[in-house]
Amino acid sequence: MPLVASAVAGAAIMTPVLVVMWRSFTSGKLGFSVGLNLANYLRVFGDKDIFSMLSNSVIYAAGSALLGTVLGAFLAWIVARTNTPGKALVELLPLYPILMPPIMKNIAWILLLAPRSGILNGMLQHFFGIETLVFNAFTMAGMVWVFGLACVPLGYLFLLPVFLSFDPSLEESAYIAGSKPVNTMFKITFPLAIPAFTSALVLNFLRGLRSFETPVLQGTPGNIKVFVSRVYDSMALEFNAGLATAYSVVLVVLSIITLYFYIRATRFSERYATITGKGYRVKVIDIGAWKYLTFATVVLYFLAGIVLPFIVLIVVSMIPYFDYDTFMQFPSNAVLTNYYTVMRHPSFVTGLYNSLFLSVTIAIVTVFLGIVMAFTIYRTRAAGTKVFEFIGTLPLAFPPLVLSVGLLIIFIGTPLYNSLWALGIGLFVAYFPYAFRNASGAIVNIHKELDEAAWVHGARWRHVFFKITLPILKPSVGGALFYIFIEAIRNVDVAVLLTAPGKEYGPVTLFEYFRVGQWAEAAAGGVIYLIILIVAVSVAKFAFKMKFSL
């Protein structure tokens, strides 16, 4: 029984993956495919922009990863190890990516940084008479800034435990050897944090390669092409599945190379093993006058990175339409018309409903099947479990957009095409690996003797699964359900190709609003999502006692 469930989940994942591979070697428009040939690859590699696209992809991903990880690591160090005043502001950081969907970040920053209509350029002109357009969201720098800020929480979350649970005797033995605190910091503490830093950096790089919103909303208008936006254009604008899959395969190869480095980086970090089970109390170091610099960093990050986008979104959602002068008149011109408009707009209302319904369903289904598959692999003697382990992790190498390209090709001509099922399957395939990996990690950590004790005292697999494994997994099940719900409800890159009239998906609707220039409505819709997320976080926090800081 658990084997059958795992096989079904495995098949759902393998099909789009194989279809993308196969389709990239055939030519023809959507719904047709002709012959087996290399025409798509010839076009991909014959494209004169291929090198600029490759370098754009790498510069964008590496730049954002570097900016975000360095800043995140620095903030983690400030919080864990220094006597900087006001560091409590940063401790809210883990909550920020939960509350701010990626698409809303892009919208807020474009409103701020747009060259002509943007708020910041307007202010420079208005208050300082500077006519040059200093800020431009539609440049590589703009892209790196926005996605780099999105990379900060991950850098912070990876490095904070390293700095917090650092074995103090490692530093103390340096002091004994005659090293002063600052020297010890640079010679002992920072080098020992390198593996965690590298892991965060590579993972952020991978996220950059896969990211959809920033390249499409900021790169495309500025004519900066990366692979993800090229896949999207080939599929959504040119309807050329062969070309889209060929670009996808190039992107997948880049992802796999990155994943390989990620796996190596994490393996390396185990050798350092500075984090032990013991609850150390690390010493906070008095950094003297430097604390003003760190204080400034904390305050600037808090205002620019977190507060500003929220304010911009809320203000823009409450003004009649967006331009600089109307924005500056707020709050005298505050209205709620944008909210009325979106709430009466069928595409938003259906999308909102679908995103709520599907993300709850998908969270439950993926988490349950993830546990079943992990249980099959690690706790039964079923054959072929290695294969499941591979399949369950495979979608991580596939950018979500690529998975939905594969699914779209499969669905065309079937009753699934343009149905809610299509969206549901897409989200399932994209989020299953997270549920599976979370469950595997948790199951491996349950002492095997707990299962065996049940076996010898008369339990069969269903008793072991429902009475032992599932109840013990309860805390991590709650976390996984919440995480997948939060990720799915604001998904754009899987849903964008699978929506259809009448089968909208909320965040995709906002994405479309924004693309056609209905900026104020997009902001209003974004604020509605913000409220949903705040409710979800509060429920998780108070009803399920979930913690959001470390």
Add this chain to the structure above:
Amino acid sequence: MPILKVEGVSKIFKDVKALDDISFEFDHGIISFLGPSGCGKTTLLRSIAGLEVPDAGTISIADKVQTCIERGVLVPPYSREIGFVFQSYALWPHMTVFSNVAFGLKLRKKSDDEIKRKVMATLDLVGLQGREQRYPSQLSGGQQQRVALARSLALEPRLILLDEPLSNLDAKLREEMRVELKKLIKKVGISALYVTHDQDEAFTISDAVVVMDSGKILQYGTPDEIYNRPLHPFVAAFVGHAALVDGRVVRIDGDNCLVNVPEFNGADLISPATEALAAGDFCKVVIRTTEVKLSPDGFPKGADNVLEGLMTSREYRGGLTDHRVQIGSKELIVTSHKLCPMIRVNGDGAKTFVSIDRSAISVIVTH
């Protein structure tokens, strides 16, 4: 009828023979499997429970075949009707003490009344009355151990398997618990198979001891036989304090056997003769060092096997003292209750006589 019968059981983990053609029978009582870690004792226990599938062999509990690889019989662990106490106790952390003990009874579809009665009676037996609503994490190590035992006893199995059940307790508690464990098992009247690497534990608790190494059974006997008449050099070295030296049988003289030991400057030692010994046999001479006597003041008259040596150092351990005595090319660590004076002569150590009673020696043929 033997409660447990194991015939020709083998198991290989990646080139390592964890179990190498193991066969034995065991009627009733408490049997211990003793050996160093990695000797295969836990693998054997898990194979008996059905948690591990051997590569070959047959295992029967109370004359019912549970595992027979040759005939394709493999009774799943949940149908073997045995008890199992794990090294980690494996108490389910999300269940109370009551639910842990009631788990197997519920699966056997007993009535609520009966479950309650049995759980309470078993908790009473192990001395945990009044703790049934606690969670395992709220109990001490010794109490957790009792819950693990109660969980198995409640099902009234005929055989209970215990995998190093005391190894997670501190030394003092361990000594208390092993006496109590023995009393309890005897009181309930079931048979037990006990795995341990601690020879004191094995000797205290069991009616029979099986010494294992590298997947093989080296000796199966009563604790007294294992200690005083080891059949294998490894058994001698593993149980108790013994020194092993190579020797060769010179002749058999009625009840005595004369062995030449080159390492002791070629001295001949008198030892008890056994049927296995014949003149000319190469052998290992096992000396129980706790029974060796030191005579630093002069030649001990009338003692067996007097040798001359140099005491090079002493390690005082409180009640006991280890004396290092160099005899020929062999260093003997002699443990005695009193601290022997050590008067150094020209820096090498103190001259002393050592006497080894013939009953403190066993001779094992090595061919």
